[in-house]
Amino acid sequence: MRQRSPETWRQIRDSAVGLMAERGFDAVSVEDIVAAAGISRRTYFNYFAGKESVLFDPDPEDPLLWAELTAARPAGEPLWTALHQLIREYTTVTAERMIRQRLVLRASPELAVCSRNVCDRFWDATREWAAERERATARERAAERERAAERERAAERERAAERERAAERERAVEWERAVGWDAGLSELQLDLLINTARTVLNTVLPRWDVDTGIAGLHRLIDEGFTLLQSPEWTTS
Known part of the structure; x- marks a missing residue:
């Protein structure tokens, strides 16, 4: 079928109306x-x-007009407000056409059924847009709930990590108390502590599988420091 020209369509429509x-x-x-x-x-x-x-x-470009009008509605706008504004904007754009149609309808009221059929097409398009809008809103709400849940899970992980860090600090304090360093370090003790920490790093580095990333190295370092704080390494 040969493509129809919107300009020709309007020329015929304007002459007829x-x-x-x-x-x-x-x-x-x-x-x-x-x-x-x-x-x-x-x-x-x-x-x-x-x-x-x-x-x-409907005008051949009415579907494009409907799509433009619906797409222009702000995100988060209440649906009732959006419908109100859509009606105002659509009737503003099509005002001349509607007035001329109304003049014909006034003289031939039996044509009102045909007019309603055209309106149904607009409302079908509007209904489809509103339904998709609600589906998108529902998807966004679900995504936000998931983001909130993930934030809570991340916060719980951080709280657990902080509890572990606090326990680590407490173990360190207990270890220093056990080896008699809680009252202050002598130069010898300070050097021993620094060199022991250095030894932990130097000992775990050769055992580190680089494919595990820096997290893998951290696990080895944590294991080394925890081992040195175990009762077998302390003196009474």
């Missing part, structure tokens, strides 16, 4: 419309299924 507003819907024929638009009947029926269609079919 102008005649209908002037004469009334029933007084205008398809022949009157094609003559006013300067087209053939074949071209007319390539664009419109009948006389009602030329009055009520």
Whole structure:
């Protein structure tokens, strides 16, 4: 099928609506419309299924307009507020078309059913947007709950690590007390402590598998320091 031109569609629509507003819907024929638009009947029926269609079919670019209007609504805006603003913005953009249609409807009220069918298309698009918006909101809420849970898990890990560090400090204090260093270090004791710590590092480095990363080295260092603080290494 040959691609239809939105400009031609509007040319036919504008000619038809102008005649209908002037004469009334029933007084205008398809022949009157094609003559006013300067087209053939074949071209007319390539664009419109009948006389009602030329009055009520949505503009070819209406779906794009609906998408633009819905996409422009701010994130987090209450749905009721968004719907209110969508109606205002859509009727503002299509004001001229709506006024001309209304003039024809006023003279031919039986066409109101066709008008409602066109409105249904707008609301179908709006319903689809609102449903996706709610699904996205639900996904974001679930993601935020997961982020909150992960933050809590991270906080608990940090609290556990702090408890372990506190226990480590307490063990160090107990060890210093056991070896008699709690009252202050002599030069000999200070050198022994520094050299012992240095020995821990020098001893674990050759045993460190670099594939385990720095965390693997830290585990070996922690093991070395913990071993030196065990009762077997203390004196009474």
